[in-house]
Amino acid sequence: MTTTLKIENMHCGACVRRVTMALNKLPGTQVEEVQIGAARIATTATPPEILAALDKAGYPARVE
Structure with a gap:
């Protein structure tokens, strides 16, 4: 299932990396x-x- 998220408090490339790492930790x-x-x-x-x-x-965040 494809999920689109709206995410708060992201301001820079480092935020993008941290969010990517957090999402990659989720199984599946x-x-x-x-x-x-x-x-x-x-x-x-x-x-x-x-x-x-x-x-x-x-x-x-919230799911769109």
Whole structure:
């Protein structure tokens, strides 16, 4: 399932790397694209799992 996320608190390339790393830690997840403020992933993780991982990394998000 492809999931599109809107992500807060992203301001630079380092933020993009941290979000990418947090998403890559989720089992069954392939990061398709991460840019400032958004990401698109293919995943078997549930939305609450995805949002919890990003929140833990310091980037509150919502599923589009």
